[in-house]
Amino acid sequence: MSFSSRRPRQNLSAWAGVVPFLVFCLVFEIVPVVLLLLGSFTDKAGAFSLSNYQKISTPIYVRSFWNSIQLSGITAILGAIFGLLIGYAIFNLPSPRLREALLALSDVTTNFAGAPLAFAFIVILGSSGVVTLAFEQYLGLKLYPTFSIYSYSGLILAYLYFQLPLMILLIIPAFAGLRREWWESAHNLGANSWQYWRRIGLPILTPSLIAGVVLLFANAFGAYATAWTLGGSNITLVTIQIAFTVTGEVLHDPGAGDAMAMVSLLIMGVCIAIYQVANSRARRWAK
C-alpha cells in the first residue's frame, strides 16, 4: 500500500505491463469458467433454475461422482502410504548416486500419464499380457476374470503408477526437515524409535502427508486420458461423463455436464485450498 501512495503513477504504468497476461487469463480461463458457472444455474430459456443440479442427482451421475471419489481416494491413500515408505527408504540410501537416479526415475514416471501409460498396462496386464502370462505359467495364478485391467481394480494399478512417484517427490523434502539432532535428543532422553516417530517424526511429517494426499486426490480426480484409454465408456467417472456431454453423446444432457463441471471445480477447489494451507505449514520445518 505504502508503495502505491508514494509512486502512484509509476506503479500504475508498471501494472500496465501485466495487463496483456491478465487479459489472456480472463479471455481463455476466467470468463469461460464463470460463464459456465452462470450457465449451470439457468434453464434452456435462460431463466434462473436449479434443474441442471436436479438432473445430476439421478443415480447414474451420483454413481460417477462416487466412483471418481473412491478411485481418487484409494489411489491417494495407497500412493501416500507406499510413497512415504519408499520415499523414506530412498532418503536413507547411503549412495547419493542411487538416490539421485531414483529421484530422476520418479521425475520421469510421474509425467508418464495418459494414453501411452494406459496402453503399457494393457501390454503387461491385458488378458494375454506379459505379467498375466507369467502369473499363469510360473505361479499357476489365473488373474482373469477376477482381475481385469479394463476395470476399476485395473485403473487403481494404472493410477498408482503416476501417484506413487509424485508422492515420493513431495515427501522427500519433508524428510530433509527432520533434523538429526531431534532424533539424538529424543534418544538421549530415553525414547525408543516407536516413541520418536509417534511423538516427533509423524507430527512433523503430518502437514506434508496431508498436502500429499489432497494433491494426489486432485491429480486422480481430474484425470481423464488414462481411464478413457483403458475403460472407454465402460467406466463411469465424472471426467468421462463430462466429456460425453462435449462429444455430444445422445444420452447425455449438456446442462448436466455444466453442473457436473461445477461440482468438480468445487471438489478440486477444496483440495487445492487444503493443499495450500498444509503446504505452508509443512514449509515451516523445511530448510
Added chain:
Amino acid sequence: MKKQNSIFSLVLIGIFVLYMIIPIIATYMFSIATKWDVSILPEGYTLDWYQTAFDHPYFSITLTNSFIVSFSAVLAGLFFIVPTTYWVHTRVPSAKPLLDLLMILPFGIPAVVLALALIRVYNFQPVARSPFLLISGCVIFSMPFMYRPVSNSLMAIDVHTLTESALNLGANTFQILVRVIAPNIMPGILSGALLVFATVFAEFTLANLITGASFKTFPLLLVEFTKRDGRVAAALSVISFTVAWIASLAILWVSGRGHKPTEEVVAAH
C-alpha cells in the same frame, strides 16, 4: 535390527523400480515383437509395426500437429510468461500474489472442465473448435510449468541489482531482459520450456474435446490404434515415451546436479 531394516528398504525400492520400469520395457519389447502372446519372451523381432505406423497417412500429420501445438505453447511461455514473470518480480511486486494465484488455478481446473468451458463460450466461427483455441487452452494448462522454474530462478539471483546496473549503463527493458536477465536464469527458462513441451506433446484431453478429428494430435492417433492394432499402438507409445524421456533427461541435464529439477516438478504440480 538395522540390517533387517535396510533389507526391507531395498526390497521396497526393488519393487518400486520394477513397477516403474516393467510397463515401459514391456511396451518397447511389444513394439518389436513378431508374436508375443503365449510365452514370456517374444518369439522373434521385427520393425514392421514401426513401418506400418510410419506409412499410415495420419502419422506425419498428427506428429506435425502435435509439434505445432507444443512449440506454440513453448513460444507463448518464452515470449509471454517469462517477460510477465520478470516484470512482476522487478516492477510490480504487489501483483505477485495475484500472479501466484493465477498460476495455481490451472491445477484446480480439470482439463475436461477447461475444454467444456472453452467450447461453450467460443462456439462461433472461426474460433470454434480451431487449433487456435486448442493452443490457447494448452497455454493456460501448461503455464505453471513455465512460471515455477522461472520464478524460482528469478528469486535465486539478485534481479534488482542486475536491473539497476543495466539501467545505469543505459540499457532499456528489452535489452535488460534479453541480454542480462535471460542468461542468468537460463536453466529455469530451459527446464520450463522442456516441461511445457513434454506436457503439451502428451496432452490428450483438450485435443480430443476441442479439435478432435478436425486437427488430430499424436496422442489421439495412439488412442485410436489401441482399439485397432495393438502392435502399432505399441510403436506409437514407444515414440511418445521416448519424447518424454528425452525431455526429462534434458531437464535434469540443464538444471545441473542436485535436487533442483525435483523441486521444480513438485512445485509445478
